[in-house]
Amino acid sequence: MTWLSSLPHQIPFRAASAVMRRDEKTIEGSFLCTANDFLTPEIMVMEAMAQFGGGLVFDSAAHGMLTGIDGFEVAGAIEPGDVVRIVVRHEASFGGVHRFSGSGSVAGLECVRGRFYLAESP
Secondary structure, eight states, X not given: OOHHHHOSOOTTSOOOOEEEEEOSSEEEEEXXXXXXXXXXXXXXXXXXXXXXXXXXHOOTTOOEEEEEEEXXXXXXXXXXXXXXXXXXEEEEEETTEEEEEEEEEETTEEEEEEEEEEEEOO
């Protein structure tokens, strides 16, 4: 079982679609924006970033919670049918809190970026 299949998030709230590359500090994946997403595409991309970040720091039996978002900027529109390529970097850990930076691009043009925090579940 992979961490992606062990996520507690299921459709329609599983935003992480596929992992393309992963190492100790970075994970790259994709999010497919659909007309059926019940939240705005930008919120779903932020959630996808958090889900990918969790894949870096939690094993398949542990889960975390999104506890903070800093400087999340939307630089371009995301439309149904767009595939957003996401890159998330693990920047630091302190106690059970992990800090990440992430960005998303459509067709090579950055559309979102920001920093976020995940905390280990008790």
